[in-house]
Amino acid sequence: xxxxxxxxxxxEDGTVAVDDLSFEAPAGKITVLVGPSGCGKTxxxxxxxxxxxxxxxxxxxxxxxxxxxxxAELRRGIGYVIQHAGLFPHRTVLSNVMTVPSLLKWDKxxxxxxxxxxxxxxxxxGDYAKRYPGQLSGGQQQRVGxxxxxxxxxxxxxxxxxxxxxxxxxxxxxxxxxxxxQEALGTTIVMVTHDIDEAIKLGDRIAVLxxxxxxxxxxxxDDLLAHPADDFVASFVGRDRGYRALxxxxxxxxxxxxxxxxxxxxxxxxxxxxxxxxxAGAPLGWVHADEVTGPLSATDLQLGGTLATLGGSLRGYLDxxxxxxxxRGVVVEGAELAGTVRPDEVLHVxxxxxxxxxxxxxxxxxxx
Amino acid sequence: xxxxxxxxxxxxxxxxxxxxxxxxxxxHLQLSFLALFLAALIAVPLGLYIxxxxxxxxxxxxxxxxxxxxxxxxVLFIAVLLLLPRLSGEAAFVVPSVIVLVVLAIPPxxxxxxxxxxxxxxxxxDAARGMGxxxxxxxxxxxxxxxxxxxxxxxxxxxLQIIATATIxxxxxxGGLGRFLIDGQATRDYAEMAGxxxxxxxxxxxxxxxxxxxxxxxxxxxxxxxx
Amino acid sequence: MSVWGVPLGEVWSLTLDHIYLAxxxxxxxxxxxxPLGWAALTRRxxxxxxxxxxxxxxxxxxxxxxxxxxxxLGTQIxxxxxxxxxxxxxxxxxxxxxxxxxxxxxxxxxxxxxxxxGYSPLRRLVAVELPLAVPVISAGLRVxxxxxxxxxxxxxxxxxxxxxxxxTDGFNRNxxxxxVLGVIASVTLAxxxxxxxxxxxxxxxxxxxxxxxx
Ligand SMILES: Nc1ncnc2c1ncn2[C@@H]1O[C@H](COP(=O)(O)OP(=O)(O)OP(=O)(O)O)[C@@H](O)[C@H]1O
Ligand SMILES: [Mg+2]
Numbered sequence: 001x002x003x004x005x006x007x008x009x010x011x012e013d014g015t016v017a018v019d020d021l022s023f024e025a026p027a028g029k030i031t032v033l034v035g036p037s038g039c040g041k042t043x044x045x046x047x048x049x050x051x052x053x054x055x056x057x058x059x060x061x062x063x064x065x066x067x068x069x070x071x072a073e074l075r076r077g078i079g080y081v082i083q084h085a086g087l088f089p090h091r092t093v094l095s096n097v098m099t100v101p102s103l104l105k106w107d108k109x110x111x112x113x114x115x116x117x118x119x120x121x122x123x124x125x126g127d128y129a130k131r132y133p134g135q136l137s138g139g140q141q142q143r144v145g146x147x148x149x150x151x152x153x154x155x156x157x158x159x160x161x162x163x164x165x166x167x168x169x170x171x172x173x174x175x176x177x178x179x180x181x182q183e184a185l186g187t188t189i190v191m192v193t194h195d196i197d198e199a200i201k202l203g204d205r206i207a208v209l210x211x212x213x214x215x216x217x218x219x220x221x222d223d224l225l226a227h228p229a230d231d232f233v234a235s236f237v238g239r240d241r242g243y244r245a246l247x248x249x250x251x252x253x254x255x256x257x258x259x260x261x262x263x264x265x266x267x268x269x270x271x272x273x274x275x276x277x278x279x280a281g282a283p284l285g286w287v288h289a290d291e292v293t294g295p296l297s298a299t300d301l302q303l304g305g306t307l308a309t310l311g312g313s314l315r316g317y318l319d320x321x322x323x324x325x326x327x328r329g330v331v332v333e334g335a336e337l338a339g340t341v342r343p344d345e346v347l348h349v350x351x352x353x354x355x356x357x358x359x360x361x362x363x364x365x366x367x368x
Numbered sequence: 369x370x371x372x373x374x375x376x377x378x379x380x381x382x383x384x385x386x387x388x389x390x391x392x393x394x395x396h397l398q399l400s401f402l403a404l405f406l407a408a409l410i411a412v413p414l415g416l417y418i419x420x421x422x423x424x425x426x427x428x429x430x431x432x433x434x435x436x437x438x439x440x441x442x443v444l445f446i447a448v449l450l451l452l453p454r455l456s457g458e459a460a461f462v463v464p465s466v467i468v469l470v471v472l473a474i475p476p477x478x479x480x481x482x483x484x485x486x487x488x489x490x491x492x493x494d495a496a497r498g499m500g501x502x503x504x505x506x507x508x509x510x511x512x513x514x515x516x517x518x519x520x521x522x523x524x525x526x527x528l529q530i531i532a533t534a535t536i537x538x539x540x541x542x543g544g545l546g547r548f549l550i551d552g553q554a555t556r557d558y559a560e561m562a563g564x565x566x567x568x569x570x571x572x573x574x575x576x577x578x579x580x581x582x583x584x585x586x587x588x589x590x591x592x593x594x595x
Numbered sequence: 596m597s598v599w600g601v602p603l604g605e606v607w608s609l610t611l612d613h614i615y616l617a618x619x620x621x622x623x624x625x626x627x628x629x630p631l632g633w634a635a636l637t638r639r640x641x642x643x644x645x646x647x648x649x650x651x652x653x654x655x656x657x658x659x660x661x662x663x664x665x666x667x668l669g670t671q672i673x674x675x676x677x678x679x680x681x682x683x684x685x686x687x688x689x690x691x692x693x694x695x696x697x698x699x700x701x702x703x704x705x706x707x708x709x710x711x712x713g714y715s716p717l718r719r720l721v722a723v724e725l726p727l728a729v730p731v732i733s734a735g736l737r738v739x740x741x742x743x744x745x746x747x748x749x750x751x752x753x754x755x756x757x758x759x760x761x762x763t764d765g766f767n768r769n770x771x772x773x774x775v776l777g778v779i780a781s782v783t784l785a786x787x788x789x790x791x792x793x794x795x796x797x798x799x800x801x802x803x804x805x806x807x808x809x
């Protein structure tokens with residue numbers, strides 16, 4: 001657990017970057033600092049490992065005041081991922097990742113094994129260890145940066161916009177991997193981003209900072225979306241927050257039985273659109289009856305459309321219903337087909353759900 | 369004429385003895401490495417300090433540019449005239465020359481080291497500190513290794529400057545391969561002059577080549593592409 | 596009239612000699628380095644050998660070159676041509692790489708735009724690439740100019756007269772005056788060359804000054 005206790009940072013030139021900041025980042029969870037540029041996110045993060053010294057107040061990690069520890073010692077116990085990876089160009093990927101274990105004076109073999117292990121974790125197993133940073137893509141460098149921060153088995157990780165330099169498609173994937181990794185490791189993480197979507201996706205707690213380094217709101221993502229503390233938070237979270245809020249709402253939605261077909265089948269009379277599943281019952285895609293003549297083959301499949309998880313969020317149901325070519329959203333339980341949902345029925349449930357903010361949940365700009 | 373030079377170079381009598389080619393070659397190398405060592409002793413720590421802290425960088429930039437404009441021959445003569453009355457024996461020639469060699473070698477080494485440290489990616493430096501390296505560890509494990517390509521080019525151009533100026537210094541009585549150029553001219557023996565000149569050129573090329581090899585061995589291949 | 600024991604007329608004529616010996620090679624060297632640098636850039640296989648070759652040239656100490664050239668050119672050892680050729684070689688050695696770097700610093704989209712407008716490679720070089728490379732080339736030329744001016748004085752040792760002659764004269768007469776005068780004159784000349792090149796660069800690249808006022 002990391003506790004900010006009335007922390008203020010005033011730089012020599014008089015700039016107040018962080019103003020009387022108090023919050024608690026829970027152990028084993030991801031806490032995200034978010035806010036507009038220059039609001040003091042990086043400064044707050046860097047005060048945790050004392051790359052910047054607070055002017056007032058104190059920061060406690062598991063009850064210990066960081067001010068009472070030697071900075072270098074403190075930092076060796078905290079994983080730190082800086083914005084542009086900051087890899088050492090003269091060292092191989094492996095040796096980069098071995099930095100902290102070496103500083104901690106682990107024996108060579110253990111340090112090496114651990115480094116290879118975390119590289120594997122971030123999806124850079126095998127050959128990559130021998131390369132130099134200059135031979136990696138930006139996204140791969142970021143992963144090495146994360147691996148390097150993980151290598152010393154830190155109980156706390158600080159991450160400054162770790163996914164910012166990566167293109168949106170790759171970023172999504174990395175974020176998902178990162179969430180899985182965090183779930184497995186149970187590290188206490190404080191992360192900085194200026195992207196509210198990333199904050200909501202990754203954070204267990206979100207601290208919204210405003211200009212001048214003051215805390216505007218500290219809460220869980222669903223709470224932040226449902227109950228923005230003031231106009232600043234509301235506008236920062238954005239006007240489509242109603243749609244985002246659906247990510248946190250669950251409700252009963254009528255699930256219709258769907259009679260699936262399999263590859264190789266010949267279509268009998270029936271509905272226009274048929275859902276194809278594999279032998280294990282997992283959905284493969286839709287086929288349009290008019291476009292199929294012989295036995296069903298993989299080329300007849302119309303892919304696309306997201307799958308909703310049974311008992312999952314309303315947003316999942318809505319996305320599945322709206323993105324399906326047949327107008328029937330596919331719902332799965334595990335990997336297996338559970339049934340389909342109808343868009344009108346999903347919307348009906350959404351309309352009926354209690355609305356905290358009293359605003360229309362679907363604004364006209366919503367993707368449909 | 370070329371055959372005369374060849375004859376001079378292949379005459380074993382010219383190679384042996386206290387004033388022979390081997391002896392002068394050794395002297396030249398000793399003087400050059402001594403001067404480079406002394407220059408590095410002063411310039412490397414200073415360059416590391418300036419590159420690390422950014423303090424006094426205006427001085428370095430102007431020093432390196434300004435020193436190129438100073439004619440080494442003139443400085444050499446001034447040093448000898450100033451120091452000759454105060455020294456005796458062989459030191460009278462050696463000390464002023466070595467001082468000039470060192471002084472002229474300092475700017476290139478200094479600016480190489482400074483530029484090398486200064487161009488280290490600030491993000492890498494920041495990450496090093498953030499992972500818990502002490503100031504000394506940041507310097508030895510990150511800044512110096514990353515600065516090596518430019519440190520080497522500073523040392524190499526200093527060494528070429530030293531070898532060239534040591535050659536000239538034969539005119540004030542310094543030993544080394546320059547003797548053949550100056551003595552040959554005094555006796556109007558072009559074969560000796562040109563033979564000596566070839567040796568000096570060969571020495572400079574060889575030393576630079578060896579430094580290049582050392583650089584390849586010492587500098588991380590990860591930095592090679594950035595060079 | 597004389598300064599520190601040197602007649603003013605002599606200072607003047609030595610200075611003119613020095614300007615000639617250091618300046619002319621600068622011009623010739625630049626004219627040779629442009630096609631060489633261009634060749635190094637446009638024919639990639641030439642780049643390595645050309646840059647390495649000119650680099651080797653630069654490692655040869657000046658006194659050695661002054662002495663070797665008569666044997667190669669068949670000139671007299673006292674002939675100023677040796678010095679002119681040596682200084683030209685140094686200039687070419689330094690500038691070939693600079694020109695190649697300068698030309699390669701021209702943004703690709705500019706090059707492609709010029710080609711699209713129908714420039715032939717040669718006209719593109721003269722009308723587009725060279726002007727844009729002027730700042731880089733000029734920086735290299737300034738280094739070459741300053742080191743030329745200081746290296747030329749070594750030629751006094753082989754009896755070619757210029758400001759360096761003041762050094763040998765002073766040393767032989769055990770007189771500090773001429774030597775100090777020579778150093779001051781030589782450094783001043785280097786600064787003047789530098790300022791001149793800077794000025795010409797400014798005139799040739801009006802867009803540079805227009806871009807960043809203040
Ligand atoms: N060393 C410093 N000296 C003076 N002011 C500083 C210093 N470092 C940061 N600041 C100022 O403190 C404020 C907060 O900076 P900080 O880097 O924490 O912002 P940030 O929220 O991380 O912004 P961004 O999203 O742009 O990275 C800014 O106004 C910045 O200009
Ligand atoms: Mg920041």
